[in-house]
Amino acid sequence: MxxxxxxxxxxxxxxxxxxxxxxxxxxxxxxxxxxxxxxxxxxxxxxxxxxxxxxxxxxxxxxxxxxxxxxxxxxxxxxxxxDPVLNTRIIEIPVYYQDPWTHETLMRFRERHQDPEATDIEYAARINGYDSVQDFIAAHSGAPWFVSMVGFVSGLPFLYQMVDRDRQIQVPKYLRPRTDTPRLTVGYGGCFSCVYSVRGAGGYQMFGVTPMPIYDPTQRTSYLSDFMVFFKPGDIVKWKPVDRAEYDRCLSEVEANTYQPRIRDVQFSLDDFNRDIDGTNAKLMEALYAG
CATH class of the missing domain: 3.30.1360.40 (Gyrase A; domain 2)
Structure with a gap:
């Protein structure tokens, strides 16, 4: 290379x-x-x-x-x-899939979408061969993701799915970009997932929202007091599907400034990953949820 x-x-x-x-x-x-x-x-x-x-x-x-x-x-x-070895961290990010806020937004922009008769996540599930939206959510949240870069807007991470190439989810962006995207939307375009750090225009498919702020220029958020941007290249992310009750609980902790994301330090070897992708991912999950 x-x-x-x-x-x-x-x-x-x-x-x-x-x-x-x-x-x-x-x-x-x-x-x-x-x-x-x-x-x-x-x-x-x-x-x-x-x-x-x-x-x-x-x-x-x-x-x-x-x-x-x-x-x-x-x-x-x-x-x-x-040596392709990285000392990094694995982070759990809660996601409320099929939330009412992104649903309201996507319905306002159906004329800009490939399939005006379906929601974004229904469309993504269908074109990737999943029998149901729940099967698609299980695939999106089942394996970890690499943060490969941060940018476009302040704090927005691009995440690459850590699975075999033939199992990677791929979804095109909207035919024409939206003029609105809710803050903290979990989106998808091409082979990348992302989290919209701020409200604004966007063209990625919208699957849900996270209650967890990832960008705070005031640095008043407890876990962003050292730096206003949460993600950095090399971070590993595990999406955690949550329901409305869990989302509201996390949001209450965020508003009280007591929320702390689950983070564990890990070492990642690219050679080990290429030899045994699922085995490496299983060890990452063990590290995330140990103790």
């Missing part, structure tokens, strides 16, 4: 690790951006990782673009030899 390096105007270098998303591409992107950050190269002002690529912003008055390009290509050679 050889990366493609290109200049972006006078202050950016864009590095495409792969043309398609995969955990291998994600790990290389993460390894390279971590190595660049640790190198402390004078002149680099920003490092922005994405699903299978990243972009570097730099000051050309501090470092010559050609010199920086050479340093990055040298780092790629070193990063390619690194």
């Amino acid at each position: 050889t990366s493609r390096f290109t200049f972006g105007a006078d202050e950016h270098i864009f590095v495409e690790v792969s043309e398609e998303m995969s955990l291998e591409a994600f790990f290389k992107t993460l390894s390279m951006t971590n190595a660049i950050r640790e190198a402390g190269i004078d002149g680099i002002t920003e490092i922005c990782p994405a699903n299978a690529s990243f972009q570097i912003k730099f000051d050309p008055d501090v470092i010559h673009p050609d010199d920086l390009m050479t340093r990055l290509q040298q780092i790629e050679e070193t990063a390619a030899q690194a």
